[in-house]
Each structure stands twice: as C-alpha cells, then as structure tokens.
Amino acid sequence: MALLEFAQHRAYLYLGEIKSMFKRLRGLFSSDLSIDLGTANTLIYVRGRGIVLDEPSVVAIRHHGNQRSVAAVGLDAKRMLGRTPGNITAIRPMKDGVIADFHVTEKMLQHFINKVHENNIFTPSPRVLVCVPCMSTQVERRAIKESAMGAGAREVFLIEEPMAAAIGAGLPVEEAQGSMVVDIGGGTTEIAIISLNGVVYSESVRVGGDRFDEAIVAYVRRHYGSLIGDATAERIKQEIGCAHKDSEMREIDVRGRNLAEGIPRSFTLNSNEILDALQEPLSSIVQAVKSALEQSPPELASDIAERGLVLTGGGALLRDIDKLIAEETGLPVVIAEEPLTCVARGGGKALEMIDQHTFDLLATD
C-alpha cells in the first residue's frame, strides 16, 4: 500500500515535470522580458530588442452589471482617466510602487506580455524579471510575483529597483566601489548605495511624480480657487516645472473649474509658482538623500563624494533637480542618460547576467 502511494506520488511529480516541460516548450517561442512595473509607466525590455513597450500603467474597466471586462490598457486607458462615463472606470492598479489592485495588475501585465509577443501563435510563457521597490514588504513582493505568474510568466525573478537603475545607468555595480543612485519614480523615490552587486544601504520614500502632481493641484486650488485634473497637473509639471530658484522662468496657460463660480476659467502659471508648490515633496527627497549619505559607511561615502550620485527615473527630468540636490548635498550630481528607461534596461542586463549565473543581483522574496 505504501508502495502504491509512493508510485502515485511519483506519478504526480512526473505530471508536474510534463507540465513544466510544456511551459518550457512554449518558452522557446517567447523572449525573456525585463519589466519595470512602475506606478506611472510600465516598460518592457526584451533581450536583444531593447525597450519594446512604454505605456502608462492604467487600465480601463467596463462594468456590465456584475461582470467586469477590460476596455482599454495603457495609453488608450490613460486618455480616459478622469473622462469616463458611469460604466467605465479607469484605474491605476499600482500605487506607491506596489500593487494596489491585484487582478487588474494581472490583466494589465497579461495584456502587455501578449502585446510584446503579438506575432506569436502560441500563448507566450516568458521568463520575466520584475523590479520591486527596495522597501517593499514580502507580501507586496509576493503579490508582484504572483501577478506576473498569473499573467503567464514561466519564471519570475525579482530585482530591487535601485539596483536595476544603477545597472541601467551604467554604474560599476560589480566593483568594490560605492555608487549612489537616486531613482525618482512615479510613486516612490528609491535611494541606494551599491557596492559589489549588493545594496549596502537603501531608502525608499513614498514621494514621486504623483506627489508632485498632487502638490500642483493643491497649490492651484489654494491660490487660484480652481480645480485642475491630474493630467493637467502633469502637463504643467513637465512643461514649466523646475526644482531650483535660478531656473529659467517659463509660463503656461491652463484651464480649470473655478470653485466659487463653478465655471471653467483660464489662468497663467509660472515656474516660480510651481517651484513653490513642489517645495514640500522636493524637500522630503532631499532629506532622504541626506539621511542615506549619513548612514553610509565612510569608505563608500568617500567614493560617492569623489564621483557623485546618479539620478534616474522620470523625476530626474524635472528641470534643475540635479542642481538642487548638488547644492543641498555638496556632491556632484549626474543625470543618467534616458532616465525613464534606466530601470527596464538595467533589468534587461541583469536578465542576461542570470544566464551567466550571477544570482547575487536578485532580490529575495
């Protein structure tokens, strides 16, 4: 009887083997992906092909009674944000760098993975490397892993975002030298000091592009008595936003709904006002950078003082943010090339290194 049970057990194991073999077979028809699952944008880097997808992390859900279906994903869905009728809701499933809505994230990932493998006959089953914020909890990491699995990934690796950003920026992470990277994303700002393929010190503050937008909305409401949407706030930030008082002065015309009159009104904003609005989130980023420097071991601190720190992420595109941090810290500050894609590109490089059996880069879940 025991033998029978043993045989059954073996049979189940064998069944599992067949299943994984089948997945591996499908894997032959799909490429390895590195996904930067960000709060604002999701980027996918395919080995040998580069960045193939860069879309906002937005999903529009259509409701039919109790049933829910995906109406649009990515750019199309983002256009719907704040402009939807009752039966459609546009959701941003990621919040503060982690999953806020598990099922929607899974659907979104599935859509993106399929989009990357558009010309395939088979359902893709790629190996996927996903970036996670370094301060994320085990539960949050597991959620990201599971949702990638649910989206059809064969194998999921996790890497800490600043590590991927540092690799993507071309920092010498494998050397015994301290490198400091500040990744200002949509939801979080990740600060890490890296040496020998490992994170020596990391800090994550839940301040990023979204907080900048919110701050602008609040400022306009307070000073102009008008309500503007997140999309407008983002446009203001991108066009005239700046982080330093010596920046070039720019102006922009915006329209918002006047709260007192209830009628849309047009008004003009300038860079100084936006700088004023962004003061609070910017100072918390600067504070976090300073505290990371305080915590760093002296040898690494001297390396950083010599070479400087690197800014990546969409936040690095805010005008003169490097000047602000350089002034506040007294260190050379460098903005990485193509800061928006650093994390995804770095993840792609890490994916290549996995094949070369350099596993120490990966985060544990």
Next chain:
Amino acid sequence: MSEKTEAPSTQESSTPEIKRPGEILRAAREARGWTQEEVCQKLNLLPSYVPALENHEFDILPGKTFVRGYLRTYARLLDIGPDEIMTAYYHYFAEQDAEPQHSPLQSIKPEREESTWAPKIMTLLVVVVVVGLAVFWWQSRNPSEVVAMLNDNNAPIAVDTLDGRTILEPVTSPQATPNPEIAQDPANPSVTEEEATADAEATEVSTTQEAQATTEETPATPETEETATDQASAAPENTQGPAAAANAQNKLVLVFKERCWLQIKDADNKTLLSGIRQQGEEVTLEGRAPFNLNIGNGGGVRVYYQGEEISVAEHVRANGTARFNVGA
C-alpha cells in the same frame, strides 16, 4: 592618452563644423571669464576633473557614465545644449565609449549548456519513473495472485498450453481446507480475502472470453468467494439435518457428453471428485447427501441421482458454469 585621441581629430578635419567637446566647453567658460577652479566649485567636482574634461583625459575620470554626466552638467552650467556636447562627444569618442556589451555568444552559451543538460535529466527521470512503475506494478500484482491461490486450495490454476488454450487445473492438496474457514480464519487478514475476490473476478473475465471463443475449451469455475458463501450456508444446515444419515449411501452418476472440469463435495465437505473428465466417461460417486456440484461446463454433463436425471440446464449460468446441490 591625449595623443591617442588627438590622432582621429586630424584625420577628421574634413568635418570642421563639429568641434571637440572639451574645446567647446573651454571656449564657453573663457567667454564667461570663469576659471577651471570656479567651475569645479560650482559643480562640486574634484579640482582635477574639469581640466581632464577639457583636455579629453577621460582615464582620470571615474567611468563612462560619469564622463558623459559631467559633460552634460558642465554644458548646462554654461547654457550649452547637452545634445550639442553629446553629439561632439560621440563623434570623437564613440569607440572609446563603447561599453563592454554582453556579446550574444556569451549570453547564449550558458543557455545552451542548460538546454542540453535539462533534457538529459528529464529523459533519465522519465526512464527511471517508467521502469519504477513497471517494477512496482509487477511486484504488487504477482504476490497477491500467488497468495490468493495458496489460500484458496480449490482455485484452479490457469495453464497456458502451447496451442494457446488455457487449461485450469485445480490445486490438489492433502488436506482440502474449505474456503469459509480461511475467510473467517483470524490468522488470515481480511486483505487476502479482498485479493482473492479481485483475483477471482479477473479469472472469471478471462474464462468467459474463452468460453465464448471456443465451446470445446474447458471453461473455468472460479468465483471462490461465492462458492465459499454458498458452502458456508449450505454445509451447516445439511450436516445437522436428521435426514442426512438416511440418504448417506445415495449414488450419484455422472455421464460426460463433453470434456468437462468439475468438483463434487459431499455433506462432510469431503471432495469426492475434482478434475477434468473426458467425453464419454461415466463416473459413479457415493457419499453423504447432499452433494455440492461445481461444474465448469454445465451443458456437457448429465447428472443422475438415485436413478433420476437432475436437470443441470436450469443451473447453468451465463458463463457456462453450473453450481448447485443435489439431494438436499
């Protein structure tokens, strides 16, 4: 280093519109009247870095990422577009800047190793599992069959002859132990009983198939379990009956029309006849009534009890066997 980098510039003097990045920066700096030290202070760089940038001594600087970063920051300090500097930089130093890319060969190699290694393990595993299952099946099947046969003295043994027929030979043991005793024997676990049933069913299936195929062939009479219960209920009733002694000397005559296996027990559970009889044979048995007849080929025998013919046909089952009591 600087000599090396100077070399391409003389060659590419045909494109005068692109100045070397260091020269652009130096010209812009001097136009503002800043010294190199002032720029170092403004950019928080080490004092040696700005001269290195202007003289293209990039070896002193920490790395390509930083070289490009410093150039852009420096350019923006002087209100020069970073793109202008970068095009100049890439124009002259593209080769130097080329990052040690992971060549496709390197990235494929380990994968190939993996892909040859994994199927081997898989195949080995498959073979091991299949062989293991086969061995296990063989082991788990055989002992139970043997045990069932050993336990059941009356169960016939199937012998495959060379011409493809199956002959069922009963096991003859010196002490023919009846089935119910074994089934109820506390020494024997209930498992053997189950196995015996399973086995009996298996033989039954095989015999029915053969009986349908050739009527000439000797069908089997297994179903030990049923026999056991039949006997268990029949035997005690009859042995205690007062009429049993009176009919003790009754004769049972069997005339074989066809080749037939049969087994006959009397009221004392003594086996009077067990085995195969050929066509045309006639057997006369004496014993205590009632007799328990277990006939393999029900249509092939005529049974006479006390001179009267007993109808066998009404006891014949679908598989050709007949099992009944005579003289009850």
